[in-house]
Amino acid sequence: MPGFEVFGEEEKQQVLEVFDTGVLFRYEFGDQRKGVYKVREFEKAFATYTGTRHAQAVTSGTAALKVALTAMGVGIGDEVITQGFTFVATWEAILDIGAQPVFTEVDQTLNMDPDDLAKKITDKTKAIIPVHMLGAPARIHEIKAIADKHGIPVLEDTAQAAGARLNGQHLGTFGTCGTFSFDSVKTMTTGEGGMVITADETLWRNCSEYHDHGHDHTVNPGARGGEGRSFVGFNYRMMELQGAMGLAQLAKLDAMCDSQREHKAIFKETAAKIAGVTFREILDEKGDSATFFAFMLPDSEQAAKVNQVLRDNGAGAINFAENTWHFYPQWEHLLEGKTLCHNGWPFEAHGKRRFIYDPEMLPASSELMSRTLVYQIPVKLSDTQRETTLAALAKAALL
Numbered sequence: 430m431p432g433f434e435v436f437g438e439e440e441k442q443q444v445l446e447v448f449d450t451g452v453l454f455r456y457e458f459g460d461q462r463k464g465v466y467k468v469r470e471f472e473k474a475f476a477t478y479t480g481t482r483h484a485q486a487v488t489s490g491t492a493a494l495k496v497a498l499t500a501m502g503v504g505i506g507d508e509v510i511t512q513g514f515t516f517v518a519t520w521e522a523i524l525d526i527g528a529q530p531v532f533t534e535v536d537q538t539l540n541m542d543p544d545d546l547a548k549k550i551t552d553k554t555k556a557i558i559p560v561h562m563l564g565a566p567a568r569i570h571e572i573k574a575i576a577d578k579h580g581i582p583v584l585e586d587t588a589q590a591a592g593a594r595l596n597g598q599h600l601g602t603f604g605t606c607g608t609f610s611f612d613s614v615k616t617m618t619t620g621e622g623g624m625v626i627t628a629d630e631t632l633w634r635n636c637s638e639y640h641d642h643g644h645d646h647t648v649n650p651g652a653r654g655g656e657g658r659s660f661v662g663f664n665y666r667m668m669e670l671q672g673a674m675g676l677a678q679l680a681k682l683d684a685m686c687d688s689q690r691e692h693k694a695i696f697k698e699t700a701a702k703i704a705g706v707t708f709r710e711i712l713d714e715k716g717d718s719a720t721f722f723a724f725m726l727p728d729s730e731q732a733a734k735v736n737q738v739l740r741d742n743g744a745g746a747i748n749f750a751e752n753t754w755h756f757y758p759q760w761e762h763l764l765e766g767k768t769l770c771h772n773g774w775p776f777e778a779h780g781k782r783r784f785i786y787d788p789e790m791l792p793a794s795s796e797l798m799s800r801t802l803v804y805q806i807p808v809k810l811s812d813t814q815r816e817t818t819l820a821a822l823a824k825a826a827l828l
């Protein structure tokens with residue numbers, strides 16, 4: 430999964446070009462920068478790569494979600510629907526703009542269940558965020574069709590799926606906008622960083638201005654400071670070193686996914702011999718970024734037994750039902766409404782609880798996650814890791 434596995438001369442060269450100018454900042458310093466605009470170049474390259482019109486670089490994937498939601502005009506009192514299996518960042522961004530996260534079940538894709546989505550839409554729903562978890566697509570066509578019927582925009586949280594496609598089209602380009610993360614463990618990394626992509630020029634302008642205190646980069650691209658502002662903003666600016674890293678990593682992204690697909694196929698072949706095993710539904714195997722390999726056992730007891738054998742043999746798998754960062758019932762701070770704010774915001778307003786979450790409200794997801802085991806797939810697979818993992822899977826097949 431992580432792009433840091435392939436850091437090399439390309440990254441070094443890109444970053445050195447920034448140091449040669451001494452300009453670490455994306456805006457201004459026109460005379461000094463000798464034409465070097467790494468963040469701007471990275472945005473252009475990312476938009477071209479994904480096949481969309483606009484890209485806005487920001488400081489993180491979480492910031493990308495918040496910038497996109499804000500640019501879409503979502504805020505206080507609105508409901509935003511996402512799935513109960515995701516990283517906490519997805520709903521942190523929703524809470525941070527004052528909206529309420531509403532969670533759907535996941536299905537065999539381990540992503541948003543469209544049938545459950547249809548049931549959770551209310552007249553307060555102002556955005557839908559399917560998450561392409563573990564590098565592979567949600568049922569984005571079905572989700573989009575339901576959203577379109579209600580006139581609700583779709584924001585694809587593509588943080589874990591840079592480089593993944595569905596029938597040739599990049600994830601993140603099906604909805605109104607898509608967001609990406611380039612943090613330390615993502616398929617391509619800039620250390621920290623994120624991106625919003627969209628084909629909608631107005632939405633992109635909103636992102637661009639909001640992420641930089643309201644500065645208008647289109648009318649006044651170089652010399653900032655004299656212009657007025659259309660609305661209040663914040664600072665989520667990416668720096669040039671990250672843009673440089675992004676250019677080097679983006680150029681390696683397809684090759685990284687290719688080698689992950691190869692490694693995943695090796696593990697899958699042996700895992701298929703485990704009694705009762707089934708696999709996560711991947712809507713397009715060729716477009717899979719293959720950052721993860723997920724397989725299911727018939728029930729949680731068998732999953733636990735299999736994982737015990739894998740662990741005993743040095744190749745334990747992740748069970749996201751036990752993981753405290755990615756699955757709804759494990760988010761005690763959300764369920765209990767824990768916040769630093771003295772008046773309880775964002776969980777409380779005017780002394781009243783705004784919403785209450787029941788840890789048992791996603792039974793289908795809980796059942797599915799409890800029997801799902803997941804391996805992270807490396808870009809570089811050492812002989813030792815391959816042999817250890819295959820031997821462990823072969824032992825599990827003897828159960």
Ligand SMILES: *Cc1c(COP(=O)(O)O)cnc(C)c1O
Nearest residue numbers: 489490491516518588610611612
């Ligand atoms: C990593 C991640 C994010 C947040 O990205 P950061 O760059 O770490 O802020 C958002 N959503 C999902 C699904 C993620 O995995």
